[in-house]
Amino acid sequence: MTGKSISGEPTEQFEAALYGDLIRPTDADYDDARAVWNGMIDKHPALIVRCQGVADVVAAVNFARENDVLVAVRGGGHNVSGNAVCDDGLVIDLSEMTGVRVDPAAQTAWVQAGATWADLDRETQLFGLATPGGVVSDTGIAGLTLGGGIGHLRCKYGLSCDNLRSVELVTADGEFLTASTDENEELFWGLRGGGGNFGVVTAFEFDLHPVGPDVATCLVFYPGDQLHDCLQAYRAYAESSPDEVSSLTFAGVMPDAELFSADVLHDFKIAFMGCYAGPAGEGESALAPLREFAEPIADFSGTMPYTDFQQLLDEDYPDGMRYYWKSLYLDGLSDSVIERIGHWAEAAPSPLSTVDVWQLGGAIADIDTDESAFAGRHAPFLLGVEANWEDSENDDDNVAWVRDCLDDMRQFSDGSVYLNFPGFFEEGDDMMRTTFGPAYERLAELKDEYDPTNRFSLNQNIVPSGTAQTE
Numbered sequence: 001m002t003g004k005s006i007s008g009e010p011t012e013q014f015e016a017a018l019y020g021d022l023i024r025p026t027d028a029d030y031d032d033a034r035a036v037w038n039g040m041i042d043k044h045p046a047l048i049v050r051c052q053g054v055a056d057v058v059a060a061v062n063f064a065r066e067n068d069v070l071v072a073v074r075g076g077g078h079n080v081s082g083n084a085v086c087d088d089g090l091v092i093d094l095s096e097m098t099g100v101r102v103d104p105a106a107q108t109a110w111v112q113a114g115a116t117w118a119d120l121d122r123e124t125q126l127f128g129l130a131t132p133g134g135v136v137s138d139t140g141i142a143g144l145t146l147g148g149g150i151g152h153l154r155c156k157y158g159l160s161c162d163n164l165r166s167v168e169l170v171t172a173d174g175e176f177l178t179a180s181t182d183e184n185e186e187l188f189w190g191l192r193g194g195g196g197n198f199g200v201v202t203a204f205e206f207d208l209h210p211v212g213p214d215v216a217t218c219l220v221f222y223p224g225d226q227l228h229d230c231l232q233a234y235r236a237y238a239e240s241s242p243d244e245v246s247s248l249t250f251a252g253v254m255p256d257a258e259l260f261s262a263d264v265l266h267d268f269k270i271a272f273m274g275c276y277a278g279p280a281g282e283g284e285s286a287l288a289p290l291r292e293f294a295e296p297i298a299d300f301s302g303t304m305p306y307t308d309f310q311q312l313l314d315e316d317y318p319d320g321m322r323y324y325w326k327s328l329y330l331d332g333l334s335d336s337v338i339e340r341i342g343h344w345a346e347a348a349p350s351p352l353s354t355v356d357v358w359q360l361g362g363a364i365a366d367i368d369t370d371e372s373a374f375a376g377r378h379a380p381f382l383l384g385v386e387a388n389w390e391d392s393e394n395d396d397d398n399v400a401w402v403r404d405c406l407d408d409m410r411q412f413s414d415g416s417v418y419l420n421f422p423g424f425f426e427e428g429d430d431m432m433r434t435t436f437g438p439a440y441e442r443l444a445e446l447k448d449e450y451d452p453t454n455r456f457s458l459n460q461n462i463v464p465s466g467t468a469q470t471e
Contacts, residue, residue, distance in 0.1 A: 006046040006069065006090075014063040020052040020096065033093070034085055036074070039320040040395065041082035045072065048091040054168075054176060054202050060092045061200060062174040065455060072458045073200050076114045076140030078317070080325050081422045083458040084143075092200055094142070102127060107208040108165060113142040113201050117151075120206075121307050130211035130306060131163045135248075135273075137311040142201055147419035147460065148193045148374045150382065152309065153211065155246040155362030156277035161192035161374055162367060163207045169199035172455040180205075190446040193374025195419050195460040197443070198450045209277075212306030216276040216283025218247070218290045219300040219312065221259070224268030226294040227251055227342045228335075231357075233293045234272065235333040238380070243362035245286050247274035250386075251341065253351035256316075264297050268346055275309060317388070321352075324387040324399050326406050327421035328413040329379035333357065337412045344385070344405040349397040355405065356384035373443060375416055375435045383409055384421050419460045429463055 015022040023033045024047060033048045046069075049060045064071045070089030076098065085091050097114035104127040111120050118137035124130050132153040134144050141160070144151075149160020157163065166180035167188065177199070179188035190198055222230050234249055241247070251270040254260075272290045276283025280303045291301055317323075330337060345355040360379055369377050376382065385405045387398040416435040433440045440462070447454070447464045454464050 006067070010063065010067055011047070014059060017059045018049060018056050020050040020056045023048040023050065034091070035320075036082060036084055037078045037317075037319050037323075038080055038082055039322045040324065040392075041085060043082065043085045043087045045086055045091045046088050048093055050093045050096055052096060054170065057092060057094070057170045057200050057202055058174050058176065060090065061170050061172065061455075064090050064092075065172065065174070070458075071455055073196060073456065075142030076116045076119070078136070078139050079143055080323050080420075086458055094200075094202070095140075097202065100124075102129070102208070104129065108205060109208055110203060110205045111141060112203050113140075115141050117141055117144075117310060118307075121310055124208055125212055125305075125307055127208075128210055128213055129208035131206040131208050132157050132160050133310065134160075135310070136313050136317055137307075138314060141204060143196070144420055145204060146191060146194070146196050146201065148376065150358060150360075150418065150420070152246050152275040153209070153277050154364055155243045155359065157209050158363040158367065159193075159374060160206075161372060162363070163209075164188075164192055165205040165207055167191050167201055167205070168203040169201045171199040172451040172453065176202075187446060187450065189371070190373050190443055192372035193419070194443050194446070194462065197447055197456060197459055197462045199456065211277060214280050214303050215306045215309060216280045216287055216303050217301060217309045217312075218272060218274040218287040220291045221254075221269050221271045221297045221299070222294045223264075223297060224251065224270055224342075224346070227270045227345070228338055230270055230272070230293040231333065231338040231341065232335070234290075234357075235338075237289050238333070238359045238361075241289075241359075242286055244276050244278040244283065245274055246277070246359060246362070247272060247287075247290060248356060248358045249273070250354040250356040251345035252348055252354035254354070255351050259298055259300070266351065267297075269297060270345075316352075322387075322389050322392065322395065322398070324402050325421040326385050326402050327418040328383045328406060328409055329360075329376050329416050329418070330357070330381040330383050330409075330412055331379070331414070332412075333381055334412070337409075340408060340412075341383075344401075344408070347401065347405075348387070349394065349401055350387060350389035352388040352390075353398065353401070354386050354388075356386060358382040358384065370439075373436070373439060375437070375439065376418055379416075382418055383413070384418075385409075386421075422460055429461075432460065432462060
């Protein structure tokens with residue numbers, strides 16, 4: 001146990017003011033409380049506060065500021081990079097703040113920042129409504145939305161952050177604010193894709209759209225030796241598919257005994273996955289070409305409840321496995337890009353790892369680049385490189401594979417990245433400046449206004465200018 005002790009009268013006063021629990025390294029539930037989804041992360045905070053509401057969040061922020069304590073903010077879900085926990089500081093844990101309130105007449109939902117997409121989908125689907133979320137249902141809504149939010153409805157209805165009506169947050173000085181197009185407009189611009197830089201978000205208000213309850217879906221697997229032909233066909237398909245289709249492809253071994261027969265279980269494969277945001281009958285026809293690129297190994301396509309499709313990948317990303325992901329926005333899907341994707345997917349040291357390509361465009365590109373901070377609207381595709389493995393002795397090989405792949409694939413990109421697939425952000429400020437381009441300075445001005453000492457530094461960080469920063 002290495003969590004530094006933070007004690008004394010200020011801590012006792014802080015604890016007395018809380019409705020939620022304050023957890024210390026000596027408490028029996030400390031190890032469970034500090035554990036996060038990514039098994040690579042093993043950090044020991046001095047204190048963890050399980051907030052029950054905004055008052056607890058305000059108390060935690062004020063305590064951290066007044067005592068110069070490092071802060072990490074934990075929402076409801078995955079956090080690949082591990083920034084939801086820290087060594088020797090304070091974790092502001094929102095994971096018990098999971099309330100959802102749906103207004104079916106207005107087609108809006110208000111949801112607390114500790115909720116997951118499963119929590120939100122369960123309530124909205126009662127009324128045949130949804131907002132664009134992720135592709136794994138136990139992902140937290142907060143981190144995904146603040147970083148953009150690329151999910152199964154993106155080409156029709158945009159990103160998660162595109163569907164925000166308002167955001168509630170606590171700033172570094174302990175002030176509670178609402179940001180929207182009518183109130184704190186510049187802050188609202190920065191919160192839509194600028195990450196968790198400007199405060200602790202406590203709730204989101206989303207626009208909802210008619211979706212489901214049943215949707216047409218595609219999940220089809222082909223032999224890996226057909227990768228080049230399949231991706232060439234996919235390139236043509238993506239150029240002409242309707243906006244109702246949002247699709248992606250992933251290549252790797254994917255040894256799932258429940259999906260594949262023994263003779264192909266350990267073979268290299270390529271899969272295509274898609275969802276149709278419209279009538280299921282129309283969707284089956286629109287998704288059909290994805291199922292005809294070659295002779296499939298397995299085809300699990302069909303009409304299913306939207307909530308089931310949202311959960312389809314959940315078992316592939318269990319708590320405690322080791323994860324290291326990175327991304328790049330691609331200029332296109334040229335033959336050269338396809339060749340390198342095939343090379344790196346086959347080179348993965350773990351059979352659980354994949355190289356993914358996400359179709360973008362549609363509603364994502366319909367929004368002007370200056371309407372929100374999100375930086376990836378220009379790109380037709382997103383490359384995701386996912387190292388997923390089980391044993392710590394294989395850490396170095398898997399991390400090196402991701403980094404080497406990204407180094408190679410930068411020749412097909414402007415170098416900008418999707419903030420929700422960040423690895424551990426070794427690139428720091430240079431990567432953020434490359435990703436946001438001219439908008440970086442606008443974000444830095446917001447940082448100077450709302451968090452000038454960088455109290456909220458454990459994120460995809462925008463560095464404030466001209467002031468001392470917390471370490």
